[in-house]
Amino acid sequence: MEDLRSAMEEHMELMADLVQKLSSELRSGIRPAYENFMGFFHAINWKEPWLMCLLGFHVFLLIVTILSRKNTNFLLSLFLLALLGVYFAESLNKFLGGNWKEFATQNYFDPSGLFLSVVWSGPLLIIAIIILINTLFSMCYLIVRWKRAELRHRAKLARNKQD
Structure with missing residues (x-):
């Protein structure tokens, strides 16, 4: 039972890390796209x-x-x-x-x-x-x-x- 609990905790930690990485990439990913679009818009x-x-x-x-x-x-x-x-x-x-x-x-x-x-x-x-x-x-x-x-x-x- 203890092995199952430790495996579940490891899995939950791994999932939390993945979600955190994904959210940080999304937050940083929108800003450069917006800046590129604004640069394109102002260059014309x-x-x-x-x-x-x-x-x-x-x-x-x-x-x-x-x-x-x-x-x-x-x-x-x-x-x-x-x-x-x-x-x-x-x-x-x-x-x-x-x-x-x-x-x-x-x-x-x-x-x-x-x-x-x-x-x-x-x-x-x-x-x-x-x-x-x-x-x-x-x-x-x-x-x-x-x-x-x-x-x-x-x-x-x-x-x-x-x-």
Whole structure:
């Protein structure tokens, strides 16, 4: 019995150490990520005309997505176009990286494509996710309508059979 108790105490001490290490890593892990994000955010001149147009484009696309939430065919086309925009982001990054002097004050387009992923692909993926969630809700609503119609039809057949 004593061996069991000592084994349990060792296990509990080990678990407490693991939890303490995990919590200290989480506390220190959020701060550097926040500092990196703030450094990224402050390194960009958000008042450049092309960036303002790009952000306006994403806001416009989001508004169009929300306003056309009941038009499934249009949303499907918009969904595919958004995913195509993400697909071609690497080519776009290379093209813009080679021609940045014509429209920007500094070269934002690094070879890894981080900047373009944040300002181009990220918003497009968020819009695509919104469209996907809307489509799933629409499909659920359609299934419920279909099932109700089926139950009404069966009830009508059962009444006709009884008469």
